[in-house]
Amino acid sequence: MKYIDEYRNKELVLQIAGKIKEISTKPIRLMEVCGGHTMSIQKFGIPSLLPENIKLLSGPGCPVCVSSRSFIDHAVALARLPEVIITTFGDLIRVPGSTSSLDREKAAGADVRIVYSIMEAIEIAKKNTDKKVVFLGIGFETTAPASAAGIMMAQQLGLKNFFLLSSHKIMPPAMAALIDEGVKIDGYIGPGHVSTITGSEMYNGIAEKYQLGCVISGFEPVDLMQSIYMLVKQMEENDLKVEIQYTRAVKPEGNVKAKKLMYDVFELRDDWWRGLGILKLSGLKLRDEFSKYDAEKMIPVEIEKTIEPKGCICGEILKGLKLPKDCKLYGKACTPQNPVGACMVSSEGSCHAWYRYNREG
Amino acid sequence: MTSNQNILLSHGSGGKLSHDLIGGLFVKYFSNDHLDAQTDSAILGLSQKNIAFTTDSYVVDPIFFQGGNIGKLAVCGTVNDLAVSGAKPLYLSCGFIIEEGFPMDDLETIVKTMAEEAKIAGVKIVTGDTKVVNRGKCDKIFINTAGIGEMEEDKKHISFGTNVEDGDKIIINGSVGDHGIAILAARESLNFKSEINSDCVALNGLIGDALNIIGGIKFMRDATRGGIATVLCELAKSKKLGISIDEKNIPVKEIVKGTCEIFGFDPLYLANEGKVVMVVSQKDADHILKVLQAHPLGKESAIIGEITGSNPGKVLMQTEVGGRRIIDMLAGEMLPRIC
Known part of the structure; x- marks a missing residue:
């Protein structure tokens, strides 16, 4: 675990900061589309190391934040069934649905359990054969292959009581949609974990079509500073392209095995993104041959009508059009203790990261 | 105490089993003049005019962990609350709420740890209480400790x-x-x-x-x-x-x-x-x-x-x-x- 020290070397970070200042002349706007980057940037105080003309924006990189309220409402409805055990990553527990949330349902007696992986959920299913165990599948290309592996495992074990409620999504359609929507950015700090699976090649189309720079970045301060330097250099030299800074994890072709597994189990469908609406072929649903594990199909339940919170500008924030501090609810009606929008709940959400690391700063 | 026994509801009822538990476990390990007297209240003499007084309840899960257990926490936590106020910690009270069926051996381990920690910290556990609740009505064991310390005027x-x-x-x-x-x-x-x-x-x-x-x-x-x-x-x-x-x-x-x-x-x-x-x-x-x-x-x-x-x-x-x-x-x- 010691390796992180090298990527947190202060002298190196400051040296790169100096180089950025040296070559940077144009005002540029860079967007990160990974919740892990949002966290790191705030945690290490990266913006305070950059010249004023470089602005960093947070995009739709937090899976909890971009998922629809109806997904939470669906999970809540399932949780209310006495025969169901909901298993979920911790981030989802406090996300408000239209009238309830999983933590409220848990307090009211529902069996909702936090797990760290789908494999843990499978263990729970093995031990509770008289219950239906539903795993809430959320996340981009990073977590979708793990969900696919879980479904394969359930099949091998012959489990009849294990189900997936999928909100899995893929990243490139959102990156393109943002630009189509008129969001003004000059380059993407490309998602490190997502790209470990997908590779960098899939961004070529976006970079070319929209004339954007894109550097796939790691998560440590040296990684981020170097990626920003590479992007600035691209802009200054007018040489826009896809590059990998995070070479110790990302290959151009990605993880071929994981990608295959993902598409063996899932197929693309149109999906709703907060702030972006319905994007063509941007979500992942279980293929028909796996529908016996699909909670949507196998556990019929009535889902309440979705009510979006009034005044919440999560959508605009996810697009980088507004900052958390522009929201009337931010820090007042909406705080991590009492979140209105999803961006305030997830530790990777922009509002949460702002509140935690950068409030008024 | 004999092993392989579990806490029963009667251990908290005030009858013979309660009596045995107090004598055979709590007084045995915590023994000091104030507690041994088994008066309704501990009667304490203090020498300073300022008294620091604090209480805390311990519900940690799991109750045993690397480097300690709930009992160690219950003593150290309350001692520390007094110490950081600038007081000299002297006396603790200790209330147990125990779930029916809790292993006696585990209770003994916890009580023993508390006695050891109290000794190290130089405090006396001078009064206490035990309640046993039905299985499922509390999670294994909860402990409350309150503490009193003396404080010099210039530390207030x-x-x-x-x-x-x-x-x-x-x-x-x-x-x-x-x-x-x-x-x-x-x-x-x-x-x-x-x-x-x-x-x-x-x-x-x-x-x-x-x-x-x-x-x-x-x-x-x-x-x-x-x-x-x-x-x-x-x-x-x-x-x-x-x-x-x-x-x-x-x-x-x-x-x-x-x-x-x-x-x-x-x-x-x-x-x-x-x-x-x-x-x-x-x-x-x-x-x-x-x-x-x-x-x-x-x-x-x-x-x-x-x-x-x-x-x-x-x-x-x-x-x-x-x-x-x-x-x-x-x-x-x-x-x-x-x-």
Whole structure:
């Protein structure tokens, strides 16, 4: 675990900061589309190391934040069934649905359990054969292959009581949609974990079509500073392209095995993104041959009508059009203790990261 | 006590079994003049006019973890609350709420630990109570302890931080986050093992040494739930002063750092059970640091920051890579990352 020290070397970070200042002349706007980057940037105080003309924006990189309220409402409805055990990553527990949330349902007696992986959920299913165990599948290309592996495992074990409620999504359609929507950015700090699976090649189309720079970045301060330097250099030299800074994890072709597994189990469908609406072929649903594990199909339940919170500008924030501090609810009606929008709940959400690391700063 | 026995409802009913439990376990291990007398109230003689009085309930899950158990916490936590107020801890009360069916051997282990810790801390457990509730009505065992300590007149200001001012130094007595990670590792569902021990310990000895430097210590707080970040935020807000800390000077064990990376936690917000944050005068800072470092519980003590006149109400941290960010109160739960 010691390796992180090298990527947190202060002298190196400051040296790169100096180089950025040296070559940077144009005002540029860079967007990160990974919740892990949002966290790191705030945690290490990266913006305070950059010249004023470089602005960093947070995009739709937090899976909890971009998922629809109806997904939470669906999970809540399932949780209310006495025969169901909901298993979920911790981030989802406090996300408000239209009238309830999983933590409220848990307090009211529902069996909702936090797990760290789908494999843990499978263990729970093995031990509770008289219950239906539903795993809430959320996340981009990073977590979708793990969900696919879980479904394969359930099949091998012959489990009849294990189900997936999928909100899995893929990243490139959102990156393109943002630009189509008129969001003004000059380059993407490309998602490190997502790209470990997908590779960098899939961004070529976006970079070319929209004339954007894109550097796939790691998560440590040296990684981020170097990626920003590479992007600035691209802009200054007018040489826009896809590059990998995070070479110790990302290959151009990605993880071929994981990608295959993902598409063996899932197929693309149109999906709703907060702030972006319905994007063509941007979500992942279980293929028909796996529908016996699909909670949507196998556990019929009535889902309440979705009510979006009034005044919440999560959508605009996810697009980088507004900052958390522009929201009337931010820090007042909406705080991590009492979140209105999803961006305030997830530790990777922009509002949460702002509140935690950068409030008024 | 014989092994392979479980706690029954009758152990809390006040009858023969209760009597046996009190005599055979609690009085046996906690024995002192006040408790042995088995009066309804402990009658205590005190020599100071100021009394510090505190209470805390312990419901930690799991009850046994690397480096301690719920009993050790119950004694050390309350002793520390008194010690950081500038008081000399003297007496504890101790109330047990036990779930029917709880193994007697486990109870004995917990009581024995409490007796040992009380002895080390130089406090007496002088009164207590035991209740047993039906299976499923509490989770194994809950313990409440209250504590009394005596306080000299010239230490009264410490709790309030009355004398804290611009330029004062902030000291921590060692690495942060050990307890939080030890508890995390002990949770069954995680399938994650770590060698980290909880830092759970009574701090009155260490604090006593430093308190001898008259007037040097201006404020103390034990950094338990919410970690050192919460202590510093509360101080900055209540005193309307700024605090500036330097991440590179805050001791964090390598294993704690690594675990935090994996789970997306921040060590500054992790619970500690043997760490005190001290605000000390600039002129006495080095002297106090040396005194702390000479004590076994303070070897890794470090000056981590200072009180500033600028940015009142805020805690600013120079990050390890030279960036700057605001430290705020813990925002909601610390949740695991999913992407």
